[in-house]
Amino acid sequence: MSVVVTAPNPVIHPVAQREIFGALPTGVTAITGRTSGGSPRGFVVGTFQSLSLDPPLVTFCVDKSSSTWPTLRSLGRFTANILSTEQLHVCRALSRKGDEKFRGIGYEESPLGTPRISGATAWIDCEVISEVVAGDHFVIIGSIKAITPGTGEALLFRGGQFGEFTPEGRS
């Protein structure tokens, strides 16, 4: 089922909106799946979140201009690969456009048949259960089928820069 979210259109400047929300740190997650012919595809989001524990659900937002999402949507399943601080190269490769993003990137197959990128801090295998149209993005809701912890520290993104979390009191 698809729900359309509309809102009044006050004068909110997109640059100001980007700047304010860009200051809010996010994780960096690669959403991966396959074409109907079996080729790996994926893209990077900062919007991946846990949504519900009972039932276990996740969510992320994808721009309507994404060329990869329609392919993943048609198979109805994806893996969310939570990238580590050692995987900046994976982030850069998958946040480009094109069909050759997986060149040189190692991965294994999940129980759903989706690619789990080697070296991620966790893999969350999901089936798509809902998609909401919200302005220039789609909000995707996925049902978690498997969670597998990996190793390493989560890569963070803030203000156009990548980094890692430093707990208070440590320099």
Ligand SMILES: Cc1cc2nc3c(=O)[nH]c(=O)nc-3n(C[C@H](O)[C@H](O)[C@H](O)COP(=O)(O)O)c2cc1C
């Ligand atoms: C750190 C980071 C976070 C991003 N977050 C999102 C996001 O939440 N949603 C989105 O649609 N694109 C996001 N992007 C941009 C996509 O990864 C990028 O547009 C990608 O090229 C889309 O590829 P596609 O057209 O093959 O789907 C992000 C990029 C980076 C580097």
